Amino acid sequence: MNSLLPHLHFRRCEVLLIEPNESIEFDFATLLTGGDGLRRTLKWLALAPHLGQPVEVDAAQRELLGRISPSRWIQLQDLEADIPVVEQLLSLGLLVTKEPGLHDAHRLRDERMRSAYWHPLGAVLHAFTRWDEVDAVKNMKESGTETALEMRQVLGAPPTEARRIAAEDEALIRLPEVPHNDFDELMHRRVTCRNFDAARPVPLATFSKIIERALAAQSRVAVTDDMVFLKKNVPSGGGLHPMEAYLIVQNVEGLAPGLYHYRADAHALESLPSPPGALSDFVMEAVAQQHWFRDAHVLIVLAPRFDRTFWKYRQHAKGYRVVALEAGHISQTLYLSATDLGLGAFITGAINEQHLERALGLDPTTQGALAICGFGWRDKVMVTAELDPGSKIWA
Ligand SMILES: Cc1cc2nc3c(=O)[nH]c(=O)nc-3n(C[C@H](O)[C@H](O)[C@H](O)COP(=O)(O)O)c2cc1C
Known part of the structure; x- marks a missing residue:
């Protein structure tokens, strides 16, 4: 790829959001050392809907992504950048090439995203809230929220069933009762x-x-x-x-x-x-x-x-x-x-x-x-x- 790279035209994928992400896992070892039993991992995730999955990016990759236009094709000579970082972003699919034959699947999916005129936030919401192999019933069982009473116990009381603005019911403007029909x-x-x-x-x-x-x-x-x-x-x-x-x-x-x-x-x-x-x-x-x-x-x-x-x-x-x-x-x-x-x-x-x-x-x-x-x-x-x-x- 190194020999090809100077000749390639590339740009950033169209839709990309970067998320500072924390994942929390149970970790027994931290309990033994006086911790709260949880291991927290912080990382930067690139949310690019055409990829379907979040991908982790490091500081150099993140910084370069902020300097590459999603709408203008450029070549390596137009950019002061580390060649390996450009290569990494191309293989991740966060940069796409104009020339067919290299990372075609990424380019084609990015082109289809562009042709659909997504709003970036709508695209990210849709792409990253899709489930695969989720068992919603097992999740409810494990969280102890299968019945209404269990929900009350585990989650506490919900916000009230209807908003009340008037302090007294006497202040309500009652509407007429119209007879029910079919x-x-x-x-x-x-x-x-x-x-x-x-x-x-x-x-x-x-x-x-x-x-x-x-x-x-x-x-x-x-x-x-x-x-x-x-x-x-x-x-x-x-x-x-x-x-x-x-x-x-x-x-x-x-x-x-x-x-x-x-x-x-x-x-x-x-x-x-x-x-x-x-x-x-x-x-x-x-x-x-x-x-x-x-x-x-x-x-x-x-x-x-x-x-x-x-x-x-x-x-x-x-x-x-x-x-x-x-x-x-x-x-x-x-x-x-x-x-x-x-x-x-x-x-x-x-x-x-x-x-x-x-x-x-x-x-x-x-x-x-x-x-x-x-x-x-x-x-x-x-x-x-x-x-x-x-x-x-x-x-
Ligand atoms: C957008 C939406 C999603 C829903 N998802 C579920 C669901 O995943 N499983 C389920 O059993 N019921 C689901 N329901 C049904 C609600 O639980 C149900 O409407 C609610 O309990 C009120 O009962 P009712 O529709 O008989 O008035 C959903 C309802 C809506 C509007």
Whole structure:
């Protein structure tokens, strides 16, 4: 590489944040010497989303990164720098080269990041909060926070359930009680479902209706041949509807269990290759081992194409938030739609995104899973807790 280096053009990767990081581990030895039993390690981490993993950098590397532009190609002669430091940063992927043939994967991923117009903080948040092989249930068990009472014991009291500004309730301006109608009743029956009846398949028509209400396009508006907007039942930032839905169908009459992509513009499914092993194992890994969702008849991976929204909202401070908020709109519509037809629905944010990216072929520089929601017939027996204080579902 030394002989090549003087001829190369390079620049810094586009998005990079440097974090002074502390990791804390239990260390019995420090207890014996009068310490607190914890070993603290401080290091500088480079958070470059196109790499997917944080990388440790030393003082020389950090200093050089601050002197190299992410937008202008330079050569070694334009820079007063130690050749080995430049080489290290090139192999780490924090510097990228213009010439193909050297560290191509880093350059290509950096180019895809650039083409998606991420806001740097959105890109870092998204890239470094993705899970792989996380067992959320084990983590709750180990921290002793499985039940509400355990949480109170371990975490102390939470902030109050509602903010109060007036010191006395007499100061409240009471709003009129308007009689309930069917819509109110439907909303009161919306209870997150954590108990599914695996013995009863969902009819195809019911499945189709629930999906249509939450995900389908009602119509299509072609401004030009290559700029088309869809109208859906849920709002969307900029009207761009970046959210794709990947379905894990487990128990629907007339549909082979497996993975599908939903085509919102055609209200149709596209088959995807089956994951290896049992589908229920795939589901368990996807929902970070939350066994109460294993028997859900249908699970929906909400996976936006960030580049569609960021095409309009380029490096926009609100871009990532706008996309994330849409998952909530879809989920609530799905909950109400399922509830209306007598089924139960759920959403979970505790998901192993990297497992899903691999199985669904999602490029993490432009797309990614944000949440999984799903629905199915509720079981007759409640094994896992559901929040139904008004006995709207569970008599
Ligand atoms: C964004 C989001 C993420 C959630 N993640 C989980 C989850 O990981 N596991 C779970 O069992 N429930 C999850 N829930 C469901 C909540 O626990 C549930 O909404 C809450 O307990 C209130 O109950 P309700 O929906 O029946 O009113 C999530 C809800 C939301 C809105």
